[in-house]
Amino acid sequence: MPDPMHFDRHADLYDHARPPYPDPLWDRLTSLGLLTEGKRALDVGAGTGQATHALVSAGMDVTAIEPGAALAARLRERLPSVRVLRTSAEDADLPPAAFDLVTIATAVHWFDLDVVLPKLHAALAPGGRLAVWRNAYGDDSVPPTPFRRRMQEIVARRNAPPRPVPGESDTTQWARLLEAGGLFEVAKMDEFRWTIDLDEDAVRALFTTFSDWTPEEADEAAHAARDLGGTVTEHYLTPLIVLDRVA
Numbered sequence: 748m749p750d751p752m753h754f755d756r757h758a759d760l761y762d763h764a765r766p767p768y769p770d771p772l773w774d775r776l777t778s779l780g781l782l783t784e785g786k787r788a789l790d791v792g793a794g795t796g797q798a799t800h801a802l803v804s805a806g807m808d809v810t811a812i813e814p815g816a817a818l819a820a821r822l823r824e825r826l827p828s829v830r831v832l833r834t835s836a837e838d839a840d841l842p843p844a845a846f847d848l849v850t851i852a853t854a855v856h857w858f859d860l861d862v863v864l865p866k867l868h869a870a871l872a873p874g875g876r877l878a879v880w881r882n883a884y885g886d887d888s889v890p891p892t893p894f895r896r897r898m899q900e901i902v903a904r905r906n907a908p909p910r911p912v913p914g915e916s917d918t919t920q921w922a923r924l925l926e927a928g929g930l931f932e933v934a935k936m937d938e939f940r941w942t943i944d945l946d947e948d949a950v951r952a953l954f955t956t957f958s959d960w961t962p963e964e965a966d967e968a969a970h971a972a973r974d975l976g977g978t979v980t981e982h983y984l985t986p987l988i989v990l991d992r993v994a
């Protein structure tokens with residue numbers, strides 16, 4: 748059963764093994780006017796700051812929610828100007844109408860949206876926006892590479908029940924869920940496709956950070972990369988959903 752505290756147990760690894768978000772994502776957020784100097788942003792499920800850092804670089808006044816102790820400590824160390832709330836999104840005590848932007852990066856699937864969306868709606872100022880994105884590790888539109896086929900074999904051996912949330916690249920379904928309570932309305936959806944080359948060690952490190960992969964499976968993934976020449980090219984997808992706060 749995936750455990751949201753998995754990331755906290757691997758905080759050091761998480762910090763360097765997860766690939767960054769692609770530049771076109773930041774360009775799009777900037778062109779939509781979301782990354783604006785002086786505006787107030789709340790990053791929810793911030794980890795060690797993979798998304799938070801861009802909000803800080805844009806000159807925003809940033810608050811972050813991160814329940815993991817080790818992750819929150821690294822976040823504070825990396826971005827001292829950020830107000831870090833060490834709590835879950837569900838338990839966070841947020842001031843009303845205090846933010847212009849809420850960001851959720853590769854974290855929305857962990858939240859109880861029935862609790863969290865009303866909270867974020869109340870915390871956003873009128874005219875505020877919610878931006879939700881993630882790195883989906885795999886791109887279904889690309890024919891499976893030999894490495895991907897090996898990964899599919901590993902996953903197919905598991906008996907784990909599917910998680911009761913939409914797939915990581917099922918953007919339409921996620922958009923429906925985020926609009927469901929009538930508090931937010933989709934303003935813009937986008938997808939960014941990109942590739943990254945990973946060597947055996949990078950594969951082991953990255954797959955170890957995945958909450959549904961065992962250490963043995965991460966090792967197997969690394970061995971697959973070694974068998975396939977030592978470096979593999981992975982095709983990834985970053986879906987983005989931007990929502991308006993409904994008045």
Ligand SMILES: C[S@@+](CC[C@H](N)C(=O)[O-])C[C@H]1O[C@@H](n2cnc3c(N)ncnc32)[C@H](O)[C@@H]1O
Nearest residue numbers: 751754792793794797815835836852853854857
């Ligand atoms: C996959 S990581 C993403 C971290 C970072 N936002 C990024 O872009 O890489 C998921 C994060 O969500 C956090 N998380 C899990 N459950 C949460 C909850 N209920 N409320 C807030 N954060 C949560 C985890 O501690 C972890 O930092």
